Amino acid sequence: xxxxxxxxxxxxxxxxxxxxxxxxxxxxxxxxxxxxxxxxxxxxxxxxxxxxxxxxxxxxxxxxxxxxxxxxxxxxxxxxxxxxxxxxxxxxxxxxxxxxxxxxxxxxxxxxxxxxxxxxxxxxxxxxxxxxxxxxxxxxxxxxxxxxxxxxxxxxxxxxxxxxxxxxxxxxxxxxxxxxxxxxxxxxxxxxxxxxxxxxxxxxxxxxxxxxxxxxxxxxxxxxxxxxxxxxxxxxxxxxxxxxxxxxxxxxxxxxxxxxxxxxxxxxxxxxxxxxxxxxxxxxxxxxxxxxxxxxxxxxxxxxxxxxxxxxxxxxxxxxxxxxxxxxxxxxxxxxxxxxxxxxxxxxxxxxxxxxxxxxxxxxxxxxxxxxxxxxxxxxxxxxxxxx
Amino acid sequence: xxxxxxxxxxxxxxxxxxxxxxxxxxxxxxxxxxxxxxxxxxxxxxxxxxxxxxxxxxxxxxxxxxxxxxxxxxxxxxxxxxxxxxxxxxxxxxxxxxxxxxxxxxxxxxxxxxxxxxxxxxxxxxxxxxxxxxxxxxxxxxxxxxxxxxxxxxxxxxxxxxxxxxxxxxxxxxxxxxxxxxxxxxxxxxxxxxxxxxxxxxxxxxxxxxxxxxxxxxxxxxxxxxxxxxxxxxxxxxxxxxxxxxxxxxxxxxxxxxxxxxxxxxxxxxxxxxxxxxxxxxxxxxxxxxxxxxxxxxxxxxxxxxxxxxxxxxxxxxxxxxxxxxxxxxxxxxxxxxxxxxxxxxxxxxxxxxxxxxxxxxxxxxxxxxxxxxxxxxxxxxxxxxxxxxxxxxxxxxxxxxxxxxxxxxxxxxxxxxxxxxxxxxxxxxxxxxxxxxxxxxxxxxxxxxxxxxxxxxxxxxxxxxxxxxxxxxxxxxxxxxxxxxxxxxxxxxxxxxxxxxxxxxxxxxxxxxxxxxxxxxxxxxxxxxxxxxxx
Numbered sequence: 001x002x003x004x005x006x007x008x009x010x011x012x013x014x015x016x017x018x019x020x021x022x023x024x025x026x027x028x029x030x031x032x033x034x035x036x037x038x039x040x041x042x043x044x045x046x047x048x049x050x051x052x053x054x055x056x057x058x059x060x061x062x063x064x065x066x067x068x069x070x071x072x073x074x075x076x077x078x079x080x081x082x083x084x085x086x087x088x089x090x091x092x093x094x095x096x097x098x099x100x101x102x103x104x105x106x107x108x109x110x111x112x113x114x115x116x117x118x119x120x121x122x123x124x125x126x127x128x129x130x131x132x133x134x135x136x137x138x139x140x141x142x143x144x145x146x147x148x149x150x151x152x153x154x155x156x157x158x159x160x161x162x163x164x165x166x167x168x169x170x171x172x173x174x175x176x177x178x179x180x181x182x183x184x185x186x187x188x189x190x191x192x193x194x195x196x197x198x199x200x201x202x203x204x205x206x207x208x209x210x211x212x213x214x215x216x217x218x219x220x221x222x223x224x225x226x227x228x229x230x231x232x233x234x235x236x237x238x239x240x241x242x243x244x245x246x247x248x249x250x251x252x253x254x255x256x257x258x259x260x261x262x263x264x265x266x267x268x269x270x271x272x273x274x275x276x277x278x279x280x281x282x283x284x285x286x287x288x289x290x291x292x293x294x295x296x297x298x299x300x301x302x303x304x305x306x307x308x309x310x311x312x313x314x315x316x317x318x319x320x321x322x323x324x325x326x327x328x329x330x331x332x333x334x335x336x337x338x339x340x341x342x343x344x345x346x347x348x349x350x351x352x353x354x355x356x357x358x359x360x361x362x363x364x365x366x367x368x369x370x371x372x373x374x375x376x377x378x379x380x381x382x383x384x385x386x387x388x
Numbered sequence: 389x390x391x392x393x394x395x396x397x398x399x400x401x402x403x404x405x406x407x408x409x410x411x412x413x414x415x416x417x418x419x420x421x422x423x424x425x426x427x428x429x430x431x432x433x434x435x436x437x438x439x440x441x442x443x444x445x446x447x448x449x450x451x452x453x454x455x456x457x458x459x460x461x462x463x464x465x466x467x468x469x470x471x472x473x474x475x476x477x478x479x480x481x482x483x484x485x486x487x488x489x490x491x492x493x494x495x496x497x498x499x500x501x502x503x504x505x506x507x508x509x510x511x512x513x514x515x516x517x518x519x520x521x522x523x524x525x526x527x528x529x530x531x532x533x534x535x536x537x538x539x540x541x542x543x544x545x546x547x548x549x550x551x552x553x554x555x556x557x558x559x560x561x562x563x564x565x566x567x568x569x570x571x572x573x574x575x576x577x578x579x580x581x582x583x584x585x586x587x588x589x590x591x592x593x594x595x596x597x598x599x600x601x602x603x604x605x606x607x608x609x610x611x612x613x614x615x616x617x618x619x620x621x622x623x624x625x626x627x628x629x630x631x632x633x634x635x636x637x638x639x640x641x642x643x644x645x646x647x648x649x650x651x652x653x654x655x656x657x658x659x660x661x662x663x664x665x666x667x668x669x670x671x672x673x674x675x676x677x678x679x680x681x682x683x684x685x686x687x688x689x690x691x692x693x694x695x696x697x698x699x700x701x702x703x704x705x706x707x708x709x710x711x712x713x714x715x716x717x718x719x720x721x722x723x724x725x726x727x728x729x730x731x732x733x734x735x736x737x738x739x740x741x742x743x744x745x746x747x748x749x750x751x752x753x754x755x756x757x758x759x760x761x762x763x764x765x766x767x768x769x770x771x772x773x774x775x776x777x778x779x780x781x782x783x784x785x786x787x788x789x790x791x792x793x794x795x796x797x798x799x800x801x802x803x804x805x806x807x808x809x810x811x812x813x814x815x816x817x818x819x820x821x822x823x824x825x826x827x828x829x830x831x832x833x834x835x836x837x838x839x840x841x842x843x844x845x846x847x848x849x850x851x852x853x854x855x856x857x858x859x860x861x862x863x864x865x866x867x868x869x870x871x872x873x874x875x876x877x878x879x880x881x882x883x884x885x886x887x888x889x890x891x892x893x894x895x896x897x898x899x900x901x902x903x904x905x906x907x908x909x910x911x912x913x914x915x916x917x918x919x920x921x922x923x924x
Contacts (some may be wrong), residue, residue, distance in 0.1 A: 228765045229757045236753060238600030239742040246703045247754055274726055 003346030026054045031299045031306070034345030035313065039214035042338045045220060046330070056330050063323020064316035070323065072206025076277065076279035078303040079215035080105075082307060084293020086222040087265020089302035093231075094258035099347055100161025101266040102290025103168030104139040108270025110172060111138025113180075113190060116197035116275065127197040132214075132271050140260045140269015142168060151252040157259065165290070176283060190281035199276035211272035215311075218265065219304045226303070268289060295343060314339065400463030401426050402558050402589050403448065403479075408457035410443055417443040418746075419613045420457070425558060430580060430590045432604035432622065434597075434630070436828035439610040445560045448591070449481030450474030463558070476503035480551025481560045486543050486846035488535045494518050494546045495531045498553055521549050525582060528807045541572040548579065559583065560591045565599060566826035569708070570854060577603050597627050607634050650864075651679030655700075655817045660709035662695040662872075669695045670706065671872040677817070677848035682839060684863030684880075685852045687892055692872035693852050694735075697821045700850065701732040702726055713817050726754065729816030731842075732824050733806055735852070740806045743795030747785065748776040750794045750809050783808035800831030805836050818842045821852045836862060856888075868892055871904065 043053035047386025064074045084101045091098045115134025119127040144158035176188035177179075199210040225231040237244040237254040245251050273285055292314050300306025394411045403425040406568045410418040418440045425431050433441050446452040449460070450468030461477055468474035471481060488497045495514035499505060518531035529546045530538070539544065544564060551559055561580070565573045580590055580603060594600055600607065601622060609617040611632065616633050655677040663669040670692050673809030677683045688692060698704035700711055707721030712718070712730040741750050752761060752772050761772050773790045780788035785797070794805060803823070811818070820839055824832035838864055843849050851862050859866060866883055868876040868891035877893035 188664070222700075224766065227767055229762045229767060230765060232753075232756050232767060236749075240739065240742055242703070242739045243734070243753075245740060246701055246722050246734070248702075248726050250723075304443070317598055 003219040007291040025107070030345075031301070031310070034342050035297070037345055038338045038341035042334060043340050044321045045333070045337065051328070051330055056324055056328055056334070058329045059324040059330075060317070060320035060335065062320075063327070064320035065124065065322075068203065069206050070319060072203055072208035074312065074315045074317075075212050076207045076209065077318050078311040080210040080272060080289045081296045081311035081314055083218045083272070083313060084266050085296035085300060085307040086218045086291060086304070087262035088294050088297035089222060089300070089307060090225060090231075090234070090265075091258045092297055092302045093226075093238050094234040094254050095241060096150070096255060096258050096262075097158050097263050098143070098146070098259055098282060099141060099158055099160045099291075099294055100164050101262065101293050102286055102288070102384050103161075104142045104263045105163030105270045105273065105286040106168040106172050107142040107243030107288045108135035108139035108267025109140075109266060109274040109281055110175065110270070111135050112197075112274045113193060113281055116194045117191075119197065120194045122196060124196045128192070128199070128275070131197045131275055132268060135267040135269075135271030135274075136264040137267065139270060140264040142267070143259045147263075149255045151255040158183065158315025161259075170284070172281070172283060176281060180281065188283050193275055193279040197275050198279055199272070207277060209276040213274035214268065217309060218268075222306045222307070262381035266293070292339070295346070299342070323375040398499060399427065400460065402671060403461055403466070403591075404904045405444075405448065405458065405459045406457055407443065407458070410447060410452065410455050411442075416613050417452070418447075418610075420617065421610070421613070421615050423448075423615070424619060425589050425591055425606060426606075427589055428584060428587060429605040430584050430592050430603055431619070432600040432607040433591055433593045433610065434600065435610035436830055439828075440613040441610055442562055443613075444610070445481060445593060448474070449560055451481065456697075472501065472503065472710055475501075475551075475554055475556075475670045478555055478557030478561065480548075480554065480556035480558070481542065481562070482547050482551060482564060483562050486540075486547050488543055488547055488550075490536050491534060493532050493534055494529055494550075496540075497535060497546070498550050502554055508776035517553060518546075518549065521553055525549060525552070525579060527579065527877045529638045541568055541575065544568075544576070545579065548583075552583070556588060558589050558591070560593070563826070563884050564592070565594060565596060573599065575779060584604070597630060601625075601627060626829055650681045650832075651846060653677070654679045654714055656710075656712040657696075657700065657849065658712065660696070660699050661707040662692075662704060664695055668692045670699060670709075673709070673869070673874055675867050675877065677850055679846040679848055680843050681865065682843050682849040682851060682863045684859030684866045685869055686856060686859050686866055686888070687854070690809075691892075692869050693821070693854065695872070696869065697735065697819060697852050700819050701730060705743060714742065715816050731810040731815035731818045733803075733810055733818070733820040735821030735825065737799065737802045737806065741794045741802055741885045743793075746790060747780065747794055747805060748772055749799070750791035751779050751785075751804055751812075754809055754812075779808045779812060779848055780805075785922070800827050800834075803827060803831065803835060808837065811838060811842065814845045815842060815847050818847055818849045819852070820849065822855065822858070823851065823853075824858050825853070825855065901916045 039057070043057070046053040046056050063070055065071055084105065088098060088101060112131040112135035116127060116135075117133040119130045122130075142164055143161070146155075146157050146164055149155035149160050150157045173188065176190060180190040181188065182191050202210060202212070209344055214335045226235075228345070233244065233249045234254050234257075236247070237249055237251060269289060270286065273287075273289070274281060278285060296307055296310040298312060299310040301306070317335040317339055321332040324330050324334070325332040401424045403423070405423040405599055408418055408421045408423070409416070412883055421440070421444060423433075430882060433444065435441050443452065447454050450471050453467075453469070461479070466477060468477060468479070488494075489500060492500065493515075495511065495518050496509075499509055499514050513911065515531040518529060522529040522531070525548075525776065527543075527545050527549065529542060529549055531913065535543055535546065548559070548561075560660050564576055577599070581593065583590060592600070592604060595782050604622045606619045607617065607622050607625060607630065608615060608619055611633070611704060617630070619632075629856065653676045656775050657673055658672040660670045668691055673692070674697060675683065682846060685693065699720075700705045702711070702718055702720055702722035702725035710719045711725070713725065713730055716724070716728045718724040718728050718730065718845070732740075742753065743844070745753075748769075753777070755761060756767070761768060776790045777788055779785075783804050785801050794802060797805060818839065823835045823839060827835060837924065839849050839851065849862075851859060852858050860880065860883070863880055866877065866888075867874055870892055876887065878887065
């Protein structure tokens with residue numbers, strides 16, 4: 001398969017010959033090490049503060065998987081991560097590092113609410129899919145400008161998608177303090193989500209709602225994508241853009257579509273948040289789903305099984321952390337610490353790349369990278385755009 | 389069994405390896421190899437791909453361990469367990485694929501992993517050291533530039549410089565010139581001579597015999613893991629015999645070029661212009677290639693070859709002009725070019741293959757959506773695997789294993805894999821950039837035959853190369869590129885060093901008006917067998 005690690009004669013050649021995807025994501029062993037390391041450091045923190053790591057982790061495990069409610073909560077928290085992660089995986093596989101999911105979730109939620117209002121009074125069988133599509137389109141639209149900038153001008157998508165996340169945060173702050181705010185509300189929020197569009201519970205007494213079922217469908221979609229001919233072409237572009245272009249694969253279309261697909265997936269998550277869990281828009285509608293969804297794609301090596309495992313881990317840490325707080329009195333922020341440590345492990349692994357990025361930015365900050373240097377994200381498409 | 393030549397002086401040799409053997413699975417990579425590196429010499433280690441040169445280098449450097457045998461460094465027992473240990477004992481190993489850490493500067497790379505480094509990183513001292521050594525060695529390696537931004541040749545110099553700074557008492561250069569142009573190779577040769585003069589002996593691994601004749605003092609040949617010639621004095625050696633010993637059969641080096649039967653024009657470049665942000669573009673390049681004809685595009689590296697390959701294959705849209713294949717305008721579209729029957733052998737195997745993909749995925753990449761290989765948009769591993777096995781057999785890709793990772797294949801097999809992908813069906817036009825670059829004589833011979841076969845079946849072949857020998861072996865006609873313009877064009881038998889030199893230096897001649905077919909049949913007969921072992 002395209003994303004297997006390279007077998008080379010000696011260890012020190014492996015790194016040199018690793019594929020583009022390998023360079024962009026984390027291998028399974030590194031992921032497991034990062035998680036174990038984080039749990040151990042978390043245990044040390046617990047010991048230092050006088051708590052027993054075993055009872056704390058036990059409570060966390062119980063809170064994540066110990067009851068019907070706990071399992072439902074873990075799944076409800078994992079599903080959005082799966083969907084964002086799968087969307088990001090399509091982009092990552094094509095060589096696009098988008099970090100705009102957070103903003104796309106927010107805008108997707110806005111899109112879902114607006115669509116649902118449009119379909120207020122329509123049968124649920126119509127209103128629910130319409131809102132889902134609305135969320136997806138808004139999420140994709142939020143990715144459109146960075147995608148066009150990358151495809152036609154070679155503007156680094158990391159910077160532009162991050163900027164658009166800021167724009168999304170400003171947009172929802174404006175909407176919830178202004179046009180969408182009900183007159184009676186004191187804090188920033190929207191009207192209640194129209195009843196006919198609300199996603200019902202699958203299991204009563206839990207927060208396992210219908211929207212959670214989108215996640216397995218999306219995973220199946222990614223599984224197909226990796227085996228499909230179109231997915232192969234996108235992967236090939238991610239692995240070796242110059243070769244892909246010389247084989248007649250249109251680079252611009254790959255760049256555009258892969259970023260739009262990841263935006264649409266994040267938009268769908270916005271819909272799930274708005275129509276399933278919260279049934280109203282708040283400023284924190286996206287929580288940190290967008291960012292953790294990307295982490296999940298990285299840690300899961302942009303593959304379905306990896307994304308599922310990483311999403312369940314983060315979902316369990318979040319739901320288990322809250323349960324641990326109520327049963328053991330240990331602050332739920334411990335699970336934030338563990339999540340952060342996992343991220344730190346990731347950052348250490350990619351320190352040279354991150355350092356290089358920062359240094360480039362500091363040395364000559366410009367949005368349009370030097371076209372001669374492939375490392376800074378130029379594409380042959382960008383070169384030929386100049387030639388026209 | 390050949391024994392090491394005893395040292396001339398009473399001093400122990402720098403490195404003495406005795407009875408080194410190493411096996412990889414079923415392959416005996418090295419069998420009872422003796423090797424001696426003396427003080428103050430450049431010792432060439434030659435052999436075909438897979439002869440065991442790199443394995444021996446890695447054992448000496450500490451990257452690999454020998455299954456049996458022993459080594460001594462300056463008379464003391466030497467059995468390094470890692471590259472780091474080797475470096476600490478004074479053996480610097482410069483690989484084909486350089487190992488500088490990307491994202492860091494040269495000075496930072498100097499300090500990183502340095503044996504006996506102090507715990508504190510003194511950036512200023514490191515930069516000063518790079519600058520001082522760079523001056524001493526007559527180089528221009530910038531200390532504070534991130535290595536990603538340096539040209540390949542300078543990165544290589546930086547790595548050699550770091551080896552020297554780390555206290556190298558012996559240097560191993562593994563195919564250092566394979567990715568360099570002529571000018572850069574000259575600079576490398578001067579650097580090696582300088583290092584030798586300053587007392588650092590060098591093990592120099594290469595295929596390029598002429599280069600070795602110029603550079604090396606002694607020469608050891610490996611064939612299939614065994615020493616077939618030990619420490620021969622290069623000045624006494626006969627290059628033809630060395631080539632023979634390397635491959636075992638000199639007749640393989642003789643070129644039997646098919647006669648030209650120039651058919652109708654199949655490829656036509658019409659007034660091509662191209663602009664590159666960095667480097668030389670194209671300025672009104674026109675030429676045609678007929679069916680059955682091989683045209684060599686020569687010139688000093690960096691005179692528009694890169695742009696020409698990109699424009700001809702449709703990867704780059706020219707600023708003006710047209711590319712026409714069999715009457716179809718394919719300008720600026722690789723998709724149209726492929727549909728018209730264009731095949732492209734990339735100069736750089738890093739560009740020409742998806743290294744992280746499997747052999748099967750690489751072989752099938754051009755035809756991924758073809759009926760029979762996919763259903764409902766999903767790839768069918770069964771039929772693809774069967775087809776790829778057949779293809780790997782036909783193009784002699786080893787191992788013929790569809791699930792092997794392309795990046796793990798040897799250079800020659802990567803080139804064959806690229807050829808399998810591009811030449812599976814007879815192309816109308818083949819654009820081959822440096823098709824035999826960096827290949828051992830056997831693999832080079834196989835690639836030449838591929839090009840000849842395309843021409844014999846009526847295809848038009850363009851060989852773009854900075855290597856004159858390569859063009860002389862392949863082409864019927866030569867187009868000279870200088871500064872992005874065509875400065876001369878002539879049949880191969882009219883190629884003289886004077887005329888070629890003038891054209892390569894940019895002195896344009898009035899374009900000849902060749903009468904199609906005239907005089908070529910006879911010319912191809914007489915000029916048909918230049919020998920690869922003639923060095924120029």
